[in-house]
Every structure is written in structure tokens, then in C-alpha cells.
Amino acid sequence: MVEAGRHAARGDASTRVDDTAPAGLAATLARLRGRSRATLRDRSRRVRAVGGIALQAGLAAALSWLVAHQVLQISQPVFAPISAVSTLAASVGQRLRRTVELIIGVTVGVLIGDLLLLVIGTGWWQLALIVVLAIVVALFLAGSAAAVIQAGATAVLICTLSPSVRDLEIPRFLDALIGGAVALLVTAVLLPLNPLRVLNRAARPALDLLSDQLDATAGALADQDAAPARAARAELRQNKDEVKALVEATQGAREASTLSPLHWHERHGPVGRYAEAAAPIDRSMRNSGTLIRRAVSLIEDGEPVPEPMPRAVAELAEAVRLMKRQFAAGDEPTRARERALRAVCAAGDAYREGVGFSGAVVVAQVRTTASDLLVATGLTQGVANRLVRRAFGEMRPPPAARG
Template sequence: MVDADRHEGDGSAPTRADDTDHPGLAAAAARLRDRAVVALRDRLRRVRAIGGLAVQAGLAAALSWLVVKEVLHISQPVFAPISAVSTLAASVGQRLRRTVELIIGVTVGVLIGDLLLQVTGTGWWQLALIVVLAIVVALFLAGSAAVVIQAGATAVLIATLSPSVRDLEIPRFVDALVGGAVALLVTAVLLPLNPLRVLNRAARPALDLLSAQLDATAGALARHDPAPARAAMAELRQNKDELKALVEATQGAREASTLSPVHWHERHGPVGRYAQAAEPIDRAMRNSGTLIRRSVSLIEDGEPIPEPMPRAVTDLAEAVRLLKRQFAAGDEPKRAREQALRAVCAAGDAYREGVGFSGAVVVAQVRTTVSDLLVATGLTQELANRVVRRAFGELRPPAGARG
């Protein structure tokens, strides 16, 4: 009170504690700070993931320029660095294909441009005609966007620069060849990708998503609460980006282990097993989506939920986590197989205790998903189905079981 009176007397504004300690302002500031931290982490993660590509691109551009300038003595080696960077900008696993596409596109552009220029001369309508024909021929031959772009761009260069730059055709072709070849040399020998690291980086989000949603579904079944299972179902539907990244990573791992002598020995080891797992993991995610959707129906319809059923889904989630860890370590995923079969055993126990219509579907999807995971670990489909049937046990529920 004394302080307040003093402020009133001297005309200054009193200091109020809640001006700086308002709960709403503090909460908003905390949210902004959390978002900033998350955004910073995402950007740093992006830099770590792409930083190696930036170094590869810089080295490939410099080397291709040196080869064309100093070895082949082409006076303006502009297109070689561009071709090198364009090759490296392709998705991991598509770089060899991108090099071939570059060469095809440049060849088409050079041939069409050079032939037509000799017949029609130069001008605006000749330029339009050359570009149209180059793109049409490129589409007919390959149909790839990269081929079309290269053919059209090369046709433009030939039509516009040939009158003033002599012998442009051969240097343009050589530049594309050298740039693509140097890019492959950099990625295969000088700065090769680690295929196992590529796979781990791509598979982790997909497998984390799957295990997290299975855990949420197990909790929903245990508490007879459909809300977490509904949320899990919605989350799992948004898995296209994760699966696309995994498929691209398997292509990149195969390419790296094929082109790079450093990683040749891994083609039939951890990288080979991991690369073959993309398709069965995709199937496991789709079958888990059916499992989760039927879990929602099971709870909402008030069907019986035997105690082993939530345990089966929990065991399935743990099998996915083990698969991720053992793949990342390059180990034979034996523990993941054992854990997956525990899920099948629990599902068999739930079935024999008695389940309803949707409950039977959940049990069946546990079996099917486990079969997918076993194939992902390297088993054949036939062997996976056989061990799943053995682990499940008797198919016929005992007399008097609930239905």
C-alpha cells in the first residue's frame, strides 16, 4: 500500500505483478518457445540428412568441371557441373537412371536441333518447332520427365546458341556424359552412402508409427475405450510419406551396395535383408490398419475382449520395435521373430477363450501381420505361415466358449 501511494503521489504507474506473470501470456510464450524448438530441431535434422548430399554435389561439380576443362579442353564446361548436380539431386536410388536419362535427353535435343537447323535455319518459329519435336520424340522414346526436360533444354540451347557458338553439339553431349559419370563416381567411390544408414533413417518413422498405433490400440482394448483406437486408425492412414521414403531408401541401398565397392559385401547381408523388407512392412501396416479398425468396432459393439487380446496387440507392437532395433544394428532379427510369435500365441489364447465377429477379425489380423513381419525378417511366405499356424495352436474354440 505504501508503494502504491508513493506511485500515485509522483505520477508514475504502479508496477503490477500480473503484467509479467499472467497465466495466459506465460502459456502462449511457452507454446511459442516449444514450436521454435521443434522447428529448429526439424531444420537441423534436415541439414544432417541432406548435408552429405551437399558435399557430394560440390565435389561432383568441381571434378566434372576439371575433367571437361583440363582433360578434354572444352572451353566452356558449364553443362558438366549442371549434369553432375542434376544427377545427385535425383532421389537416392535413382541416380544411375538419372544419368541415363540425362544422356538420352541431351542426345535427342542435339539430334533434333541440329537436323532442323540445317533444314529450316534460325528464328523464333524454328525454335518453337525444334522444342516441340524434341519433347515429342523424348516422350515417345522414354516418357520420363527428366528426359523431356533435358531434350527440351538442349534443343533450346542448340537453336539459340549454335549460330554464335561453333561445335556446340559434341561438347553438350560430352558434358552430360562426364557430369553424370562423375556424379556416380562420387557417390560410389569417393563419398559413398552408407546403405544401412539410409535404410535406418527411412524405416525408423514407418516402424515407429506402426508400433505407436498398435500400442494405442492395445490400450484401447484393455480399457474398453474406442477413442484411442480411432485416433490410431487416423494416424496410421497418414503413412504414405513414411512408406514412400522407405521404398526410395531400399532402392538407394540397392544402388549404393551395387555401385560402391566399399559396400559390395553387404548386398547379401544386412542391407539385402533390410531392402527386401519394404514390401512386407507395407503389407503389415495395411493389415494393422484393418486390425485397428476392427478393434474400434469390437469395443463399440460391446463384444467380449479376452485378457490375452490386448496382450497380443502389445506383443505385436514390441515385435515391430525389436525389428527396427535389430535391423538398425545389422543383426539377424531372431528376437523380433520370437516376439512376433508371442503375439500369435496370445491371439490364439484369446480366440479359444471366446471372441465375437470383430474379435475374430482382430485375431486373424494379428496372425496375418505377424506373418508379414516374419517375411520382413527374411523367412519365406510358406515358412512364415507354417510357424504362425503352429504358434497359434488349436483353431476350434472349446465348447461353451463365448461367441
């Protein structure tokens, strides 16, 4: 009887496991499908982001080979397309500098290789000495990895091929010059990138991250629940990639609007305004991080949360969203400025209703972040500070904090 009961119990248990197994498997499969879709989206986004650069690289490689081979009659112009692709592989905004670095590196490698070969001859130790000197001189003159690599590689070619290949130096120099020049021609004239599109693509993740975490913090303050604010704090700490991408995009936009005649008119318009916004956006993210950390402390310590305080943080989030939309449209970000000042007004109301120690820091960071956003929209720091002080209102001491 007891044994039968045990068997029944084991049967029930196995039934329960069998019943739950399909559900667990379904959940696992659903997670895998979701991850696969996310991966496909990420890969598609990467392809779209670099698709224009891939087209530029292909065109520049073909044109540089044609110019070197057909026009200058270089029999094997291998290094012209390599130089072109190397130039275009540089971060957008660094291509003119990369071209100069390539030419410096090749020149150093050719000069040092030729001069030392005449004095010390060829051999393994001569190769080592020439490469070391070429790299040291390139590092002294240019201080970049591209110049160092080109100098070292060119020195190796001169040392190893010059005894068997005549007149290698001039074609090698011309290859680098042609490749870099054609890459710049493609970038500036034939297939120029739209600088405003470059900026929008780079700024969107940073601004979305900032607005989302400010929204989460406003909700945490309204509900007096520290968990969402802690999560927002952790998310905002991982913003280095977004900020780096935005800074690089501003360099690229400046380069595109400087080199390309099609975009010269944008240098002092939307592109110029957008490019100037990178630094204050970075500051606003750091100041928002302090705001969120103090919001967590405020909730955990049970300090008072005046009704206008969550509203102030939510208004900041909306100001960021409006700035993103107006920048993307190429409009003057007047609505974003108005919303940032509304955040400051709400922060002033919260301060006068009564806040504790961490609450006062949250209020101060709302003011500071709003000032950063105003500067990002194109105002000077002095004008932004005056507007913030006026919007905040009277600075009389708050009532004694409750709790």
C-alpha cells in the first residue's frame, strides 16, 4: 500500500515535470527567438550605418587603381586602393588627417630606407634597424598609429624589394598620394555623406538613453519606489559608447560640411548647431547621473517628495526628446528650450514647498541639467544661466523638511 503510494507520488511528480517541461521549453524558445530578432535588428542597423561607407570604399578603391594604372602607368598599383580604403576606414571626421598621416608614413619609410641602404647595405639586421628608425621618426613627426604602420611597412618593402625591383620608391609614394586623394574626392564630391543624417544617427541613442532614464526616475520619485531609479542609474552609467559615437559624428559632420561643396551651406546652420551640442549633451548626461543617484538616496532615506519634483524631472526628459526631434528636422529648438525652463520652474516650486538634503541636490541638478540642455540648443552659457535663474524664481529658504 505504501509502495503503491510511493509509485503514485512518483507518477504525480513525473507528470508535474512533464507538464512543466513544455512550458519551460516554450519560454526558452521564445527567449531565443527574441534574442535572434534583436541580433538581426542590430546587424541590420550596423549594415545600414556603414552601407554608405562601404560604397565609398569600393568606388575609391576602383578609381585609385584606374588613376594609378591607366593615367600614371604604374604596372601594379596595389597600394593605391589599399591607401584609399585605409583612409575611408578611419573614423568619419578623421579622413583628411588619415591621408596626411599616410603620406608622412610612406615618405619617412622611403627616405630612411633608401638612405640607410646606401650606407649599411641589405641584410636581416639592416632590416631591423631601418624599421626601428622609420617607426621612431614617424612617431616623432606624426604621433599616430596610421603613420607608424605606413612607415614601418614601407621600410620593409624598400629593404626587401629594392634589390630586385627598380624604382620602387616613387610608385610607392604616388600610390599613397593617389589613394588618399581619391578617397577624399569620393568623400567630398562623388558620394558625400549627409552630415545631418550622420549626426541624427549618432545622437539618437544618446538622447533616447538620457530621456528614458529621466522618465524612469520621474516615475520612481512619483511612486517613491527606488528600484526604477536604481535601474536608471545603472543604465545611464553605460553611456560611454553613445557619447563617443556622438563626438565622432560631430567630427564627421564638420569634415563633410567642410569638404563637400554640396553641404557648405550647412556649416553654420543645423549641422553647426548640432555639432556644437555634443559637449553640453555629454555634461547633461553626467549631471543627470548625479540627479538620479540623489533621487535614489532621497527615496531610500524617506525624504519628502514635493509633487512638482517628479514633474520637473519628467519635463527634463521631454525637453531632451523635443531637442532630438527638432535637431533631426533642422529646426531651431525653441520648444526644447521652453520645456527645459518649465522643468526649472517645477524644480523651484518643489524647493519652496520643502525638500531634504538629497532633495535639494536633485533640485540643483535639475537646474544644472536644464542649463546644459539650453547650451546644447545653441544659447551661450551666460544666457542659459540667466534664463534658469529667472525661471527658478525666489531663492528663499525652504520650510523645514518633513521626516
